Amino acid sequence: MPDKTKQMPPELKASLRAGFNEAWRKELRKSLPVKERMKIRRQKMPERKPDLRNKHFKEVNFGLAVKNALKEAQRCLDCANPMCVMGCPVGIDIPAFIKLIEAGRFNDSARKLKETNSLPSICGRVCPQESQCEAVCNLKKATGVSVAIGNLERFAADFERDSGKVFIPKALPPTGKKVAIIGAGPAGLTVAGELVKKGHKVTVFEALHVAGGVLVYGIPEFRLPNKILRAEVEYLKRLGVKFEMNIVVGKTVSLKDLKSDGYDAFFIGTGAGLPHFMNIPGENLIGIYSANEYLTRVNLMRAVDFPEYDTPVFKGKRAAVLGGGNVAMDSARTAKRLGAEMSAIVYRRSRVEMPARAEEVHHAEEEGIEFHFLTTPIRYFGDDKNRVKAMECLRMRLGEPDSSGRRRPVPIKDSEFIMEVDLVIVAIGNSSNPLIGQTTPELEVGKWGNVEVDWDTMATNMEGVYAGGDIIRGGATVILAMGDARIAAAGMHKYLSSKK
Amino acid sequence: MAKIIRRERLVPNLHLLEIEAPQVARKCKPGQFVIIMPDERGERIPLNIADWDSEKGTVTSVFLVVGTSTQKLSILRSGDEVPVYVGPLGKPAEIKKYGTVLCAGGCYGIGAVYPVARAMKKAGNKVISLIDVKANYLLYWEDKLKAVSDEFFVSSRDSYYDCKEFIPKVLKEVVKTTKIDRVISYGCTYLMYTCSEVTRPLGIKTIVSLNPIMLDGTGMCGACRVSIDKKTKFACVDGPDFDGHLVDWQELFSRRKSYFDDEIQSLCYWEKENFPKS
Ligand SMILES: Cc1cc2nc3c(=O)[nH]c(=O)nc-3n(C[C@H](O)[C@H](O)[C@H](O)COP(=O)(O)OP(=O)(O)OC[C@H]3O[C@@H](n4cnc5c(N)ncnc54)[C@H](O)[C@@H]3O)c2cc1C
Ligand SMILES: Cc1cc2nc3c(=O)[nH]c(=O)nc-3n(C[C@H](O)[C@H](O)[C@H](O)COP(=O)(O)OP(=O)(O)OC[C@H]3O[C@@H](n4cnc5c(N)ncnc54)[C@H](O)[C@@H]3O)c2cc1C
Ligand code: SF4
Ligand code: SF4
Ligand code: FES
Numbered sequence A: 001m002p003d004k005t006k007q008m009p010p011e012l013k014a015s016l017r018a019g020f021n022e023a024w025r026k027e028l029r030k031s032l033p034v035k036e037r038m039k040i041r042r043q044k045m046p047e048r049k050p051d052l053r054n055k056h057f058k059e060v061n062f063g064l065a066v067k068n069a070l071k072e073a074q075r076c077l078d079c080a081n082p083m084c085v086m087g088c089p090v091g092i093d094i095p096a097f098i099k100l101i102e103a104g105r106f107n108d109s110a111r112k113l114k115e116t117n118s119l120p121s122i123c124g125r126v127c128p129q130e131s132q133c134e135a136v137c138n139l140k141k142a143t144g145v146s147v148a149i150g151n152l153e154r155f156a157a158d159f160e161r162d163s164g165k166v167f168i169p170k171a172l173p174p175t176g177k178k179v180a181i182i183g184a185g186p187a188g189l190t191v192a193g194e195l196v197k198k199g200h201k202v203t204v205f206e207a208l209h210v211a212g213g214v215l216v217y218g219i220p221e222f223r224l225p226n227k228i229l230r231a232e233v234e235y236l237k238r239l240g241v242k243f244e245m246n247i248v249v250g251k252t253v254s255l256k257d258l259k260s261d262g263y264d265a266f267f268i269g270t271g272a273g274l275p276h277f278m279n280i281p282g283e284n285l286i287g288i289y290s291a292n293e294y295l296t297r298v299n300l301m302r303a304v305d306f307p308e309y310d311t312p313v314f315k316g317k318r319a320a321v322l323g324g325g326n327v328a329m330d331s332a333r334t335a336k337r338l339g340a341e342m343s344a345i346v347y348r349r350s351r352v353e354m355p356a357r358a359e360e361v362h363h364a365e366e367e368g369i370e371f372h373f374l375t376t377p378i379r380y381f382g383d384d385k386n387r388v389k390a391m392e393c394l395r396m397r398l399g400e401p402d403s404s405g406r407r408r409p410v411p412i413k414d415s416e417f418i419m420e421v422d423l424v425i426v427a428i429g430n431s432s433n434p435l436i437g438q439t440t441p442e443l444e445v446g447k448w449g450n451v452e453v454d455w456d457t458m459a460t461n462m463e464g465v466y467a468g469g470d471i472i473r474g475g476a477t478v479i480l481a482m483g484d485a486r487i488a489a490a491g492m493h494k495y496l497s498s499k500k
Numbered sequence B: 001m002a003k004i005i006r007r008e009r010l011v012p013n014l015h016l017l018e019i020e021a022p023q024v025a026r027k028c029k030p031g032q033f034v035i036i037m038p039d040e041r042g043e044r045i046p047l048n049i050a051d052w053d054s055e056k057g058t059v060t061s062v063f064l065v066v067g068t069s070t071q072k073l074s075i076l077r078s079g080d081e082v083p084v085y086v087g088p089l090g091k092p093a094e095i096k097k098y099g100t101v102l103c104a105g106g107c108y109g110i111g112a113v114y115p116v117a118r119a120m121k122k123a124g125n126k127v128i129s130l131i132d133v134k135a136n137y138l139l140y141w142e143d144k145l146k147a148v149s150d151e152f153f154v155s156s157r158d159s160y161y162d163c164k165e166f167i168p169k170v171l172k173e174v175v176k177t178t179k180i181d182r183v184i185s186y187g188c189t190y191l192m193y194t195c196s197e198v199t200r201p202l203g204i205k206t207i208v209s210l211n212p213i214m215l216d217g218t219g220m221c222g223a224c225r226v227s228i229d230k231k232t233k234f235a236c237v238d239g240p241d242f243d244g245h246l247v248d249w250q251e252l253f254s255r256r257k258s259y260f261d262d263e264i265q266s267l268c269y270w271e272k273e274n275f276p277k278s
Helices: A010-020 A022-030 A033-039 A066-075 A083-087 A094-102 A108-118 A121-125 A138-143 A150-165 A186-197 A228-239 A253-262 A289-301 A327-339 A360-364 A436-437 A478-500 B020-025 B070-075 B109-122 B142-146 B165-179 B187-199 B249-256 B258-274
Strands: A178-182 A201-205 A242-244 A265-268 A270-273 A288-290 A317-323 A342-346 A370-372 A375-382 A388-401 A405-410 A416-420 A421-424 A428-430 A465-467 B002-009 B014-020 B033-037 B045-048 B051-053 B058-064 B082-089 B102-107 B126-133 B151-156 B182-186 B206-209 B226-227 B231-234 B242-243
Touching: A010 A094, A022 A094, A033 A066, A033 A138, A066 A150, A083 A094, A094 A108, A094 A150, A108 A121, A121 A150, A121 A228, A121 A478, A150 A228, A178 A186, A178 A370, A186 A201, A186 A228, A186 A265, A186 A478, A201 B142, A265 A478, A265 B126, A270 A289, A288 A289, A289 A327, A317 A327, A317 A375, A327 A342, A327 A360, A327 A421, A388 B102, A436 B187, A465 A478, B020 B051, B020 B058, B020 B082, B033 B058, B045 B058, B045 B109, B051 B109, B058 B070, B058 B109, B070 B258, B102 B109, B102 B165, B102 B187, B102 B226, B109 B126, B109 B142, B109 B182, B126 B142, B126 B165, B142 B151, B151 B165, B165 B187, B182 B187, B187 B206, B187 B249, B226 B249
Parallel strands: A178 A201, A178 A265, A201 A242, A265 A465, A288 A421, A317 A342, A317 A421, A342 A370, B102 B126, B102 B182, B126 B151, B182 B206
Antiparallel strands: A270 A428, A375 A388, A388 A405, A388 A416, B002 B014, B014 B058, B033 B045, B033 B082, B051 B058, B206 B242, B226 B231
16 A cells, blocks of 8 residues: 655645635635634535435435535635645645635536546545545644535535536547546546546446446445436546446456457456455355345345336345444445334444444434444354344454554453344455456456555556556545546556557 | 347247347357346346357357246347346356266256357267256257267156156166266256256266356355355356355255245236236
């Protein structure tokens, strides 16, 4: 992994400084004294009522209204030394886009965002802001409550999309170079957008029948409506990106085939694949799903609308979800929405170690999700039809910190107890997708099946082949995948330009 | 979108589906499968590849009508399109010169085992084909299979053909008189299971093509997990071919029935939509 304690690159510093010194920004700063700005309360994003929303799949948050967005933008102090930018993995010029909102120039704000982040309406919704940009916001240091950067990001991007005036940048003249992107997740989509703008011919190859990766098959509608993703994919198509669906690279075509078809450079963004299971007795009983399977049935295959749609899913009465990340929260909240009387998170550490976004945990609690901390299942029991009916659990306590710095859970002797469940969703992580590695023996992969790259360019050991996102990190975040993608796109453009 | 070249009923309830898919046709190997979705609201279901023509760019499967998806496939006509057709998936069958290879097939497996028999023959094996049908009018692809087999037996319950026993019994007789180096059994789960039980005490390596419920077919979801030698494997990427003596058959039988009630509901819904008041 790259060094996290990196310094701000000099070019970024210079461009932040230039923006800071623009006349209109100076004016705006003067228009309201810092003391007044600090008095404004953080604007709340309106939400659907918990006891109503946990019965359907409509989006939980409504987004900021114009007047609240303007007010929230005023809270940002337009710092000379904007720490927030350092907290954002792609280094968005945060004060610039927020001040454009304050100035009422919403579409310009969205364009500013898109200079560094091609999917702002998505990141505004799903980034763990509280541990990234908002964690280091100077206003937070001063008042304890950060600027709502994520909400503002979402506001600007949604405004632009809904205004129907999405800016289509002029593509540079065609370079005659062909690029193949493997995987239509956030990483692949980002590289596609960047390179098509540079004049390359870009084709995205995707194994599933819908583009978006985890954003369509994993993250549910109530958190990220499908139409947003569809709009982003439409946007890429308008820029000239070609999509070839239902192609499993490594099976339907190989990298070598693509090379002989005249592709000059490649990006592997195949994401995380194989779901982990716990390997405990009874795990293959009916009613025990991986989160990938459960969420794919509901989101991609629309089991919510069964039997109008053909794919079924178990609607348990008592659901247990194993894990403490976003995937676990999404699964538990989905089970609740599908009618579970009890939907519980079962996590082996305690609340503070849970990796999920704070907002998701909060929303889950509001919606009536139960939390069983310091608990782990050790085996399952089935009925005469081999359907899961109960789960034996063990209580844990926290011991010494492990390699990840989190305190290791240690079982407490004789603490076994039985939990009655008829639906179990295992959300304890994935390993990198093994398909390309297996079918491209020349490609260097690490011991977790992750593709190895040079972190400065995202180049793999094969000439012209780059990679990024979950396939190199083994399960991370949307914004990290997009950050990798931007570095890869720069590396690929350089490579393509040097190639005769 | 993939175009249907031909869909025809081979025998009652079993249909042939030939699809235009040049990229898939170029890569097919015996023992692999495709995932197909009959329409926009359909399920993604796996079908074995029964034949292909890389020059024409087409791929053929044989399917048995059991539920909504296969019902939907059975009314397609040439020129129609399906939204999802992806493959070839899974590991190819291991083809080598073993000596004498016995290919046992029934139901859709008669078609599915054909490319394996053909490749085994080409690899220099003596190929014995053992086909099971319920009645004489349910046999298809006799000529195709005969052309790649040194010996060819059919058992049918109506005693029209060589004998009326269910395949495993026939298999038991054959292994008494002939030295078999490998058995390949494709078709319904029960047939593959009983064939494996016949060869288990004799220690004849028996390869089966497992058919658990699948979803993506690319190793992403774990729907297709099966226990092989007490270890969990994903049939779509680790298989579908496995050693029949190591399979946890009871688990497979029960997991295949996971959605029994839903499937009936789904089919009733579809029939009501398509044949109102009939
Ligand atoms: C339920 C859930 C909730 C999450 N919530 C959040 C959140 O709130 N915030 C956040 O930041 N992150 C979240 N994440 C993580 C985030 O979604 C991922 O880190 C991110 O999607 C990784 O992007 P990617 O492009 O690398 O891969 P993916 O999104 O996994 O996309 C990979 C794509 O490649 C395709 N593919 C795979 N193999 C092949 C092949 N051989 N040929 C062709 N195509 C192939 C796949 O079908 C897929 O479409 C969540 C993940 C899940 C599962
Ligand atoms: C690798 C593989 C290869 C196969 N090859 C063939 C073939 O060549 N010809 C053929 O006729 N059948 C084949 N099958 C079985 C075929 O996929 C099922 O018959 C089909 O999915 C039934 O769908 P349905 O909607 O018509 O029936 P449903 O009413 O949905 O189900 C009937 C039965 O089919 C099985 N089934 C249901 N959904 C799935 C699914 N998504 N994946 C797998 N099985 C399911 C279950 O056991 C179920 O009880 C294969 C299965 C696998 C895993
Ligand atoms: S992309 Fe994520 S980290 Fe960066 S500013 Fe937006 S919400 Fe913050
Ligand atoms: S650190 Fe906070 S207050 Fe300062 S510019 Fe960034 S968002 Fe605005
Ligand atoms: S079908 Fe999803 S992993 Fe095999």
